[in-house]
Amino acid sequence: MIGKLEEIVLLACLRAGQDALPSVVFEIVHNAAPKPLASFASVYTTMGRLAKKGLLRESEISDAQGRSRRSFSVTGSGQQALRDALNATRDLGGFVWTGGAYA
Amino acid sequence: MLKHRVFLLSFLSFLGGVLSVTGALLGLDYIRPGYGIAGSGIVLLACSGYFVKRLTYDRVSNVVSTSIKSRSFFVDLLLPVAIAKDIQANLEEALPLWIAAHGLRRANWIKRSQEIQLIVGHWFSPVKLAFETVVRLIK
Numbered sequence: 001m002i003g004k005l006e007e008i009v010l011l012a013c014l015r016a017g018q019d020a021l022p023s024v025v026f027e028i029v030h031n032a033a034p035k036p037l038a039s040f041a042s043v044y045t046t047m048g049r050l051a052k053k054g055l056l057r058e059s060e061i062s063d064a065q066g067r068s069r070r071s072f073s074v075t076g077s078g079q080q081a082l083r084d085a086l087n088a089t090r091d092l093g094g095f096v097w098t099g100g101a102y103a
Numbered sequence: 104m105l106k107h108r109v110f111l112l113s114f115l116s117f118l119g120g121v122l123s124v125t126g127a128l129l130g131l132d133y134i135r136p137g138y139g140i141a142g143s144g145i146v147l148l149a150c151s152g153y154f155v156k157r158l159t160y161d162r163v164s165n166v167v168s169t170s171i172k173s174r175s176f177f178v179d180l181l182l183p184v185a186i187a188k189d190i191q192a193n194l195e196e197a198l199p200l201w202i203a204a205h206g207l208r209r210a211n212w213i214k215r216s217q218e219i220q221l222i223v224g225h226w227f228s229p230v231k232l233a234f235e236t237v238v239r240l241i242k
Contacts, residue, residue, distance in 0.1 A: 021193065021196070022189075022193045023192075023193040023194075023196035023197050026193070026197055026200075027197070027200060030197075030200050031200075039217060039220065040193070040194065040197050040217045040221075041217045041220030041221045041224055042220070042224070044190065044193065044221060044224070045220075045221065045224035045225070045228055048225075048228060049228055049231070049232060052228075052232060053232075063192065067188065067192050068185070068188070068189075069189055069192060069193075070186075070189045
């Protein structure tokens with residue numbers, strides 16, 4: 001089972017789309033209300049680790065300035081791992097026990 | 104420092120203008136108020152131009168030149184070349200987020216802190232991955 005940070009990073013990668021740059025993924029994580037969920041270093045390191053585990057696919061793209069950049073896409077295994085993590089939260093009752101609710 | 108000299112010059116020219124007007128009001132003929140006021144006015148204008156430049160142009164050019172900082176020595180030293188380049192490109196793109204949230208000076212401190220964490224994370228990640236693999240095998 002993946003950890004919470006890995007779950008957040010995978011979700012942010014899905015939102016960022018295919019061949020997402022770490023800076024774009026971090027912007028999504030950073031802008032999550034009400035406060036940033038993780039630092040850039042932890043997001044970047046987690047993305048590298050997820051790529052080694054096979055949950056993200058790493059590729060090389062050229063950015064607008066012609067620099068070679070690492071980009072990441074969520075693989076099928078990554079989507080399955082994310083589904084398992086989110087289902088586990090839901091199966092335990094999710095917000096029911098904390099008195100909160102999805103916004 | 105230049106800033107202190109400009110302040111001093113502004114003050115002296117203001118004082119000169121006040122003295123020349125006072126002298127004229129007191130009827131002291133040897134003090135030419137016109138020259139005093141004109142001279143003070145010119146110096147004051149020049150000094151205010153200096154402060155306007157400091158408050159406008161220099162702030163903008165500082166943000167531009169400071170935000171595009173030189174490459175981090177320790178990132179280049181302690182990380183593989185490809186990863187170092189990628190990290191610095193990503194940090195450059197993330198910097199505006201921190202500037203917007205915390206201001207330029209703190210954003211640069213955050214950037215430095217992130218560089219250190221990235222260096223540590225890069226070398227510590229394989230250890231953590233190996234540990235997780237061992238735990239998974241044991242389970």
